[in-house]
Amino acid sequence: MRRPTINMQVRMTRRGLVLMGAQLAVVAGLGARMRQLQVQEADRYRMLAEENRMNIRLLAPARGLILDRNGIALAENRQNYRVVIIREQAGDVAAVLDKLARLIPLSDDRREKVLKEVARRAAFVPVTVTERLSWEEIARVAGNAPALPGVLPEVGLTRHYPQQDVGAHVVGYVGPVSERDLEHAEDRDPLLQIPDFQIGKTGIEVREEQALRGSAGASRIEVNALGRVMRELDRREGTPGRDLHLTLDSELQAYALERMAGESAATVVMDVRTGGILASASAPGFDPNAFVFGINYDNWNTLLNDPFRPLSNKAVSGAYPPGSTYKMAVALAALEAGVLDSKRTVWCPGYYQLGNRRFHCWKRGGHGHVNLQVGLEQSCDVYYYDTAREVGVERISAMANRLGVGIPHELPLPAITAGLTPTGAWKQAKYGDAWRIGDTLNAGIGQGYVLASPLQLAVMTARIATGRAVVPTLIRAVDGRPVDPGEAPDLGLGSTALSFVRDGMYQVVNNRRGTAYKARIADPENEMAGKTGTSQVRNITVEERARGVVRNEDLPWNRRDHGLFVCYAPYNNPRYAVATVVEHGGGGSSAAAPVARDIMMRALYGPVPPLAAYPPGERDEIERRRAEEPQPQGPERPEGGSDRA
Structure with missing residues (x-):
């Protein structure tokens, strides 16, 4: 009876050993796996666990400041x-x-x-x-x-523009990132995903976005399983954007806007030695602060429907027929080509006959015998019809390009117009039509297809004044480090040709018969040279000429001529060039020349020009106004002078 018992024990012992072995194998496998997880791959799983527990949040950097040449803030950051x-x-x-x-x-x-x-x-x-x-x-x-x-x-922090409308068209404004911004963004900066993050929308704010934006910081935060923030573990602030110092003088810019108040106009002031733009004013202005958080519908509609177009940067985007201010380019083209000299005269009876068509001079009775100096001084259209026909539009346009007209200047601003200096090939390509002699005559007085911006006219004036290819600039320094504009190369124009044109511009302002004599600077140390211009925006029919051309003041505002004036001073040692366009202002001598003269005097003398610098006929009025108003104001426009050219 014992043997079966012994066999059963043996069988049970074998079964137990098999089971124990299996258990040991499982435990050994688990141990090996635990060793792999806890020892061999410990760093990997520790990192994963940390990542599940921590989030990284971006911190927006402080946006770079935009300052004028004197360190006055044009765009700053304020606590919000x-x-x-x-x-x-x-x-x-x-x-x-x-x-x-x-x-x-x-x-x-x-x-x-x-x-x-x-x-x-x-x-x-x-x-x-x-x-x-x-x-x-x-x-x-x-x-x-x-x-x-x-x-x-x-x-x-949020953007703030302490000068409001002063410099608004140049500086621009920022606004929250939109879906459209994200769709068109060339960079994939994660900062753009931050709710309500502000980026440049117009002006320098958008053109210098990368420099102004800076780089993101980061905050490492602990979150729970639902993603709720529990605490901040550490923080690294971002790198602020770069500060930009502009060439603008905000005081001169403000005065230019004040002087153009009530007009749809634009003025550019340049330092002819460096190309620095001291003022680029477009009137009326607007307050960029209204756009920072999104402008409301009513205010937007008001700006959009204003016939004076306050949102348009007319100084660089406005393209206008330059009128008689273009005559310097025509004269230089003819002088350089050898088809014109100072002795050549043209008879002006008040019109130029081309076949059965008459091209009229602004002076109905004519100027009589006209040479180069008188042609500029009194802005004789017939003289320049004849000169343009002799020299041809190809040479005229080439010279205009050389002087800075008809080309887009590289500035950190959007929508800079190239203007237009037409040629035969251009007209054929644009309209499928041949260039005609009448087109050349119109171009000779800055009409027809010719278009230029106030910026281009200022560059042209600076180049004539210096004989150098002055290039306009807006950035003076970045983070306090000066930006060297370099020395402008020589234009390669003959000194005699330049001297003839400069002398004609001097006579425009300082000769009693000059079209801008009433707007001269009387100080011999700071005499000004300039050129008036008037560009038509409507056709004058034969019937209207027969009964008498309707005066500008009797026309609706939007059918009146544009008034233009370009100038530089001092004549003997040029420092500044000014170009002013007054939309539908009438004659250049009455609408634009007084404005440009006053802005030039502000640049030369500061807030209070000496009374002796004004023409004698204005001094009593200036003195009276100064006595009534402690703060210096721009003087009234002088009366008299030609209303044309």
Whole structure:
């Protein structure tokens, strides 16, 4: 009876050994795997665990400042007090917003937008309720925090333009990143994904976006399984954007806008030695601060429908027939080609006959015998019809390009016009039509197809004044490091030709018969040379000429001539060039020359030019105005002078 028992024990022992072996194998496998996970791959899984526990949030850097040549801020960053709300903490968001509205301004429209945004985002994500609060308003919110669950007062930075409309067209403005911005962005900077992040929209703000933006910082935060922020572990601030020092003089810029008040006009002031733009003013201006957080519909419509086009940067984007200011290019082209000299005269009976068509001079009775000096001084159209026909449009346009007209100048600004210096090939390509002699005659007085911007006219004037290919610049320094514009190369024009043209421009302003004599500078040390221009915007029929051309003041505003004036001073040692265009202002001598003269005097003398610098007939009026107004103001336009050319 014992043997079966022994066999059973043996069988049980074998079965136990097999089971034990299997168990040991499993334990050994688990141990090996645990060793692999905890020892061999410990660093990898530790990193994964940390990444599950931590998030990296981008920190927007401070945007670079934009300053004028004297360090005055044109674009700066200001503290922006704002209020945000977190849905999961607020509970009844609508009720909390109603309470908040009793403490700070909160429109019904904004309230609805906040409710939609809160519903769209995760419960723990903060949503901006309102921004740009005063210290008193943010303090009221903070003081009532116990009654406002989920409401948090915050402070950040936002763009501010302290000079408002001064420099608005040059500096531009910023605004929140839009979907369109993201679609067209050439860079994939993660900063663009930050809610309400501001980027340049126009002007230097957009053209120098990369330099001004800076680079992002980072905040390492601990979050829970739901993604809610628990605490900040460390923080690395971003690199601020670069500060840009412009060539602009904000005081001169402000005066230029003031002097053009009530007009649709533009003025450019250049330093002829460096090419630095001291003023690039387009009137009327606008306040860029209105665009920083998004302009409302009514204000946008008002700006858009204003016939004076306040949003347009006329100084660089406006393309106008240059009128008689173009005659210097025609004269230089003819002098360089050898078809014109100072002794050549043309008879002006008041018109130029071409076949059965008459091309009229602005002076109906004619100028009589006219040479180069008188042709510029009195702006005789017939002289330049004849000269243009002799020299040809190809040479005229080539000379204009050499002087800076008809080419887009490289500045950190959008929508810079190239203007137009037409040729036969251009007309054939554009209209499929041959160039005609009549086209050349029109081009000879800056009409027809010819177009130029105030910037181009200022460059042309600076090049004539110096004989060098002066290049316009706007950036003077970056982060305090000067930008060297380099020395402008010689234009390669003959000194005799330049001397003839400069002398004619001097006579325009300083000879009693000159078209801008009433707008001269009387100080012998700072005498000015210049040229008036008037460009027609309508056709004058034969019937109207027969009964008498309708005066500008009797026409609707948008059918009046444009008034232009270009000048440089001092004549013997040029420092500044000025170009002014007054849209539909009438004659260049009456509308544009006084404005440009006053701006030139401000550049030469500062806020209070000496009375002796004004023509004698203006001094009593200037003195009276100064006595009445402690702050210096631009003088009234002088009376008299030709209303044309």
